[in-house]
Amino acid sequence: MNKTFKIYAAIFIIIMVIMALLEVNKKEVTDWRKNFDVNEKSPFGLFIFNEEIKHLFNNNLKKIDQSPYDYYSRYKKDPHNILVIESDLDTESWNKILDQVSKGSDAMLIVSRMPKEISDSIGYYDSNISFEEQNVLKLTDRKYQNDFIKLDKFPSGRGFTYIKPEVEILGKTVEKNNEDQANFIKAKFGKGTIYVHCEPLFLTNYYLLKTGNVKYAQDVFSYLDGKETLWFVESNTKVSNFFMRFILSKPALKYAWWVLLGGLALFVFFNAKRKQRIVPIMEPLKNTSVDFVKSIGNLYLQEGDFHDMMAKKAQYFLNRVRMDLLIDTQHLDEEFVKKLHLKTGKTVEMINEAVNLIKKAQDPYASVMKEDLGRMNNLLDEILK
Incomplete structure (x- = not known):
């Protein structure tokens, strides 16, 4: 082992030790993004709800990983319940849901935004936004008066500004400095019923883990009857088939893997440069x-x-x-x-x-x-x- 190799090895070991110390002392950073992902354990993911939803629907729930348009284009279903939670659906899928409701199904749509043509069909035109840092979600039914949820982290402040008279208001957002505004409505559509809740935050990990908040979620879903419920799930996490997926899925292993590759690249670069063959000097031919x-x-x-x-x-x-x-x-x-x-x-x-x-x-x-x-x-x- 020559002297140069020993120097490179010592530098590599020192770098590895420094990296390990930085990793050990690194503080965990909380991801406060509103992702609504069923596989995310971050505050605004749906991991807890995904684990408990079967109990809320008495095990009569089926998760669908296709869009409503693709699913209903392939399958014909008897009247059933439809659940959509903050999914970015296309207009064709929304129309498929309305078509199923018109035939006798019930739909629970817990979304902050919906295409205008769909909201107009249901019976409301727009949503109002408040910038209060806190608010309270309450239901209007007297038997649920004691079941409410306080939103103290990044509430969207959304509510319905115009509702047709035939639409029933089931829930409101209560704020200290503003008038109450509707956030949960019920509308008849054909032979079925559509429920729209414009504040999906109450289903996230951060709020469901707080004592008493689960009762509010149970009250909201109690408006659906005992029919089979189809939950159209839009997961942000895709399963990779890459052979390194296990190592790359673990932060510590992923970090060590990239450091190892970087060290090998540096070693090959400097070692190859040191042992490069000398290019011979070619003298020009002489005129003899x-x-x-x-x-x-x-x-x-x-x-x-x-x-x-x-x-x-x-x-x-x-x-x-x-x-x-x-x-x-x-x-x-x-x-x-x-x-x-x-x-x-x-x-x-x-x-x-x-x-x-x-x-x-x-x-x-x-x-x-x-x-x-x-x-x-x-x-x-x-x-x-």
């Missing part, structure tokens, strides 16, 4: 043509074959004259000298001397000296300059 020419030149000089070198130089010169100047080099006569003189502008004497050296180089029996090679090389280069 000049070196090759020098080597060949040195070879000829060492051999002392000046005649062969003159012959190759002459051959190269005549080839350039043919290609660049377009002059025939088959006969190195006065005509050739004249044409080369006109195209290069060099003197006739210089060209004649160069031609004589070329002829000497082409004669395999001619005797040449080193000075002849040097002179011819200078003359030919000067002519084609």
